[in-house]
Amino acid sequence: MTASSDRIKVLIAGICGLLLAVGVARFAYTPLLPLMRQQAGLGVAEAGWLAAINYMGYLTGALIASRIDSLKLKDRLFRIGMLVAVGSTVMMGLSDHWVIWAISRYIAGLSSTAGLLLGTGLVLNWLMRHNYRSEMGIHFIGMGAGIAGCAAAVALMDPVLDWREQWFIFTGIAAILLVPTLGWLPPPDTSGKTTSGKAMVDNPPSPAFLRLFMAAYFCAGVGYVVSITFIVAIVDDLPATAGYGNLAFIVVGLAAAPACINWDLIARRTGDLNALIVASVLQIIGILLPALSNSIAMVMLGAALFGGTFIGMVSLVLTMAGRYYPTRPAKMMGKMTISYGVAQIIGPAITGKLAEHLGGSYAAGLWMAAGVMVIGTLILIALKGVERRDKALSTATGLGAQA
Template identity: 45%
Template structure:
């Protein structure tokens, strides 16, 4: 296949290709682990602490990818690496089925994290840059529907596959086959390689990003990453751990994805009306409530409302934050997004290990959920210091 797609793509093709890329690199290469985790624990004896360790390795791969993206200036390399990430997502998903050896699982989870960084940062940067060059609204709400769709595909896929193949390894292989469906449009409709820009032109384009603004955003995004990863890793396990809710984990995870898909459009509209900072504060507050609901009550209603609230808010935080920082660096939005994402990825490495260890010691995830709510409140406090005139 050619490494450079045609330059006369239509907007719907670029957006659809980007959405499919997110489903593959985020929904399958990273998130399939969440709905399959209870089955893997049941059939392989994987402990809570080991599951948290694998999740942390996955996010170590993600932050490694973010570091690489933050370092790469050459637009041709960013485009090339995005394409490689699509291929790797298929291979790492299939590789999970081939062994129960923890180092091999760790390697697969690490590479899956790299793929996630490619889809989230390289893909979103390429799409946002293409939208700005085409004179279109520089928002990522429509593109990030791929995250919610990916979550829904992983959840509904795990539920449906459980009726066909009851063993965990067959389900991983089936997810790799499902990934092929999304790989084809993601590969064929990649945004074209952006034109090279002279350094002088690049340095004079877009508003400046102050050090204070970046530090505040990095701190709040660390909190957002903590809140994101606890639910992303353990939602299904938390629900299945409640005796009255056994068998409902896949439903809760599906609701996360289904809530995220329409929410991306809603948060774009909220930001236009309230401003980016106030919209982010609202999303943080609602996600904090969603996180503590399963800790307050073990009912099905609390679990499902928490899942819906989490799905509807984490996607808004990601979309608003990355679009905001991307607009401040129009010549290389992916690189700017990656720098901010380092703090998000750092939280994703630490939080699963802490939550897994707490669950292992106490037999419940409630303590980890309350801790997560506290971290989210600290993120809100930081975000509240961001002046409105710092927005674009």
């Protein structure tokens, strides 16, 4: 087995893990939401609470990931999380009771953390240990493909299957994805060195940088969760775009699939923070276009801008975390995701309540999300100054030590 083929298998394992835990276990809910409202009696506010409960599970998983140092334990929990992802998917079709759905969404949140944080951390650690470029654009194709694939699957199944049968089909897909996910990701190497013998050393950011970084990521989390959770329902509720919700979700996924690779290339030229600022501004535009225009073309452009930016921001942030902590990348990833996860609990619940008071419309949530993201963009701009100060201080300290 060549090193190149090993790398391909590890990347495919990571992609399938994201397709399973983040794509099927998490994102199948979004295109199925309108159908569950029509056929299963799911209310508007209850739908928002299910999304919030999902992120409570996500936040719980992030808290756990941020406290674990052992690569072997992370690997074990990742594999358990993939099994849980399959179980949470089948639960959605086994009952029409809201409490069962809530339990399913909570453990699906736990499993999505396993796929996104533990899986990403394990893949990134393997790449860095084997002297490959520490960019995760290829890996995060799994998120975009998961979004597009789930929406396309629902669009194909809607004419012939009810909501319950569709959840069972997704369970079968999840079981198939489980095979390469568990079979092709090797156990982690805990030697602390790369294959060429170079020591892997952590280089953490300053406390001030980390605090602001987490605040900016919180804002990004609000912007992400409102659109990703409710975009299908939002588009379907607009008179001029009724029936195009699934198409919008497919556009989000298609734009997201190659986005991380694109943002890796942009970050190489501009730097990570500049790339994050550009992505944030474009995402604000993408969030607001469905609220500003009833035109199908503008709504789809908004979906493309949103899909092409939110996943890029996640990829850039988690890759930066991995570079700061190459020996334990999931540790800082977990801390960053705590702030992202808190936002994802608050955002859907507020949006659901706003919709309840505004006759079922989710549009007000878009304006709230965009406003919070403006604040996040300003924080990212401020981070550039903190980064310059930290570099200057580090240089001065190094020169002082040499003297």
